[in-house]
Amino acid sequence: MENPADTIKRIKASMGDSLAILGHHYQSDEVIQFADIRGDSLELSRKIDSLDAEHIVFCGVYFMAESAATLSREGQKIHIPDTTATCPMADMAEAGRVRNVLDILQKNGRNIIPLTYVNSSAAVKGVVGEYGGSVCTSANAKTMLAWALKQGDGVLFLPDKHLARNTANALNVPEDTRIILPVDVIDGDPALHVDPALVADKSFIIWPGYCPIHEEFTLESMETIRANEPDAKIVVHPECDPALVAAADGDGSTTFLIKYAEEASEGATVYIGTEENLVNRLTALYAGKKTIKPLMAHQCEDMGKITVEKLAQKLLTLETATPVTVSDDIKEPARLALQRMLDVCA
Ligand code: 13P
Ligand code: SF4
Numbered sequence: 001m002e003n004p005a006d007t008i009k010r011i012k013a014s015m016g017d018s019l020a021i022l023g024h025h026y027q028s029d030e031v032i033q034f035a036d037i038r039g040d041s042l043e044l045s046r047k048i049d050s051l052d053a054e055h056i057v058f059c060g061v062y063f064m065a066e067s068a069a070t071l072s073r074e075g076q077k078i079h080i081p082d083t084t085a086t087c088p089m090a091d092m093a094e095a096g097r098v099r100n101v102l103d104i105l106q107k108n109g110r111n112i113i114p115l116t117y118v119n120s121s122a123a124v125k126g127v128v129g130e131y132g133g134s135v136c137t138s139a140n141a142k143t144m145l146a147w148a149l150k151q152g153d154g155v156l157f158l159p160d161k162h163l164a165r166n167t168a169n170a171l172n173v174p175e176d177t178r179i180i181l182p183v184d185v186i187d188g189d190p191a192l193h194v195d196p197a198l199v200a201d202k203s204f205i206i207w208p209g210y211c212p213i214h215e216e217f218t219l220e221s222m223e224t225i226r227a228n229e230p231d232a233k234i235v236v237h238p239e240c241d242p243a244l245v246a247a248a249d250g251d252g253s254t255t256f257l258i259k260y261a262e263e264a265s266e267g268a269t270v271y272i273g274t275e276e277n278l279v280n281r282l283t284a285l286y287a288g289k290k291t292i293k294p295l296m297a298h299q300c301e302d303m304g305k306i307t308v309e310k311l312a313q314k315l316l317t318l319e320t321a322t323p324v325t326v327s328d329d330i331k332e333p334a335r336l337a338l339q340r341m342l343d344v345c346a
Contacts, residue, residue, distance in 0.1 A: 004312035008034050011315040019315075020053035022068070024060035025254040026275040026303040029284075031059050031311060040254040041067075041118045042137040046342065048072055055079060055318050059306045061087045065324040066122040070334045077323040081310035085302045087119050089239075092186045092209035093159035095123035100190040101181065102131050102156060105205060107196055111152035112205065115144060117160045119211075122326040122334045124158070129333030134340035138238050139253035141167040147344050149173070154202065159209030166238040166245045168204055178204040213298045214239035217273045221296050222247050225271055234295060235260050236273030244273065254278060261285075261292050271295045275303065 002010070012019060012034065022044050023035030032038055037047050044064060048056070048071040056072065057079045058065040065080040072078055098114070105112040114133035116124055125135060132151065136144035145167045148155045157164035161180055168178060179202040184193040186208060199205055217240050225232055235250040235257055245251045250260060257272050261282045264270050266289050272279045273295035282292040314321060326334060 004308045005030075007312040008308065008315060011312075011318075015055070017052060018054045019057070019318075020051050020055070021057045021059065021311075022047065024064060024303065025258065025278045026300055027059050027306060028277050028304065029281055030308045031306055032281075034308075034311065035059060040137065040139055042139040042253065042345075043255065044068075045071060045118065045137075045338065051076075057081065057311070057314060057318075058324075059311065061085050061090075061300075061302050062324070063087055063090045063119055063121055066326055067118060067125075067338060069324045069326045070122055070125070070331055070338060077318075078325075079314055079318065079321055079323055081307070081314040082305045083324070085305040087211075087302060089117075089159055089209050089211045090119045090121055090124075093120055093124050093207055095121060095127050097185060097190050098124050098158060098207075099127045101185060101194055101207075102127070104190060104194050104196055105154070105156060105199055106131075108200070110154065112154045112156050113148045113152040114156045114158065115148040116158050116337070117141075117163055120159055122330050125334035125337045126330035127333070129335070129337035129340075133337060134344070135337050136167075136341060137253065138163060139255060140341065140345045141238065142170050143345055144341060145171055145173075154204065156205045156207065158207030160239055161206050161208050161210055162214065162241055162245075163238050164204075164206040165242045166240075166251065169242060169246075173204050177202060178206065180206045181208050183208045211239040213275055213300050214273070215241070216298050217241070217244055217296050219243050219247060222271075222273075225295075229269060232269040232271055233260075233264065234271045234273065236295065237275075240273055248273070258282065261290075264290050264292075266290060269293070275300045277303065 021035050023032040023038045069078040114128040116128045118137045182193045233249045236248045238251045269291040276299045279294040
C-alpha cells in the first residue's frame, strides 16, 4: 500500500495548478513540507484572491478555512483535512451573543464598532460586517484598532482579551476608558451578564476570550531566563498576557517571530513564546548558528489534528468531499468585514 507522503506527492504532481495547499506556521514539519504557501493568518488570507486553483486545501484550523471560503471565487472549493480542528479561542465568541452584546452597547444611540480578531467564526465576522466593523490579525491589530477607533463612539474588540489589551497598550488607549466583559458572556446570556450602566461610559470594550495555549506562558518562566541568561532575548506572540508582552524584548505575529529569529546575530540565544511546532522548526533551522528555544513547551492540539494521513486521505477524496462552505446570508457581511481589513492594510 502506498504511504501517505507518496500519495500526497503523486496527487500534487498530477493535479498541478488546480490544487493549492496552504499551511499555517503552527503545522507540524511533516505536514507543512507539502504546503505550496505557508504563512501567518494575514498572509494566508491575502493569498486567497490570487489563487486560481479549483481545490484549496487548508492545513490549519477551521476558522482559517472559513475565511478562505468567504474570500474564495465562484467555483473554488475549500477543504480542511479534519473539520474538528477548531480554535478554542474562536469558539469563545458565539455570533448570537456577540450580536446581543452589540445591541446592549449600542443603546442610547452609541455607535460601537466591532473589531474581531481573525480567530473567529464566519458567523461572527458576518455580525461584525453588519455592524460596520472589521477584522484584524496579530500582524495588523494596531493599524486596525487605530482605524476602528476613528469610525464611531467606541470599539468592541473580540474575542482575545490579551491581544485587545496589548494592542490598546501600544496605542495608549487610556485605562479608564476600557472594560473587560464578564467571563460569563462566553457561555451565558449577555442580557444577564452585561450591566448597561457599567459599559455606558466605556469606549474600549473587550470580550473575555483567550488562547488556552498562550495563556499557559508565565512571567516566572521569563524571570528565570532573565536571571540565568541575561544576554538571551525573549519574544512572544501578542496572545500572551500583557505582563509578558511588557517584559519581553518584542512581540508580534508568527511571521514577526520567525523574522526575529532570522535576524538574530550568530551565537545569539532567543526564547520564543508561541506554539511549539513553529519554535522547534526554527531551532532546527538555525542549529549550530544560533540557539532558538521555546519559552515553554506548548502545542496547539487542534493544529496538531492535521496529520499527513488525513491530508493524504483528503486529497484522495477531493472530488467527492464536502467542501467548507459559508452560508450566503453570512458570506456577504463576513466578506465585507474581511475586505475592510484587506483594504485598510493594502
Ligand atoms: P498568527 O496570526 O500570528 O498567524 O497567529 C494565529 C494564531 O492562531 C495564533 O495562535
Ligand atoms: Fe487558537 Fe491558540 Fe491554537 Fe492559535 S494557538 S489556533 S489561538 S488555540
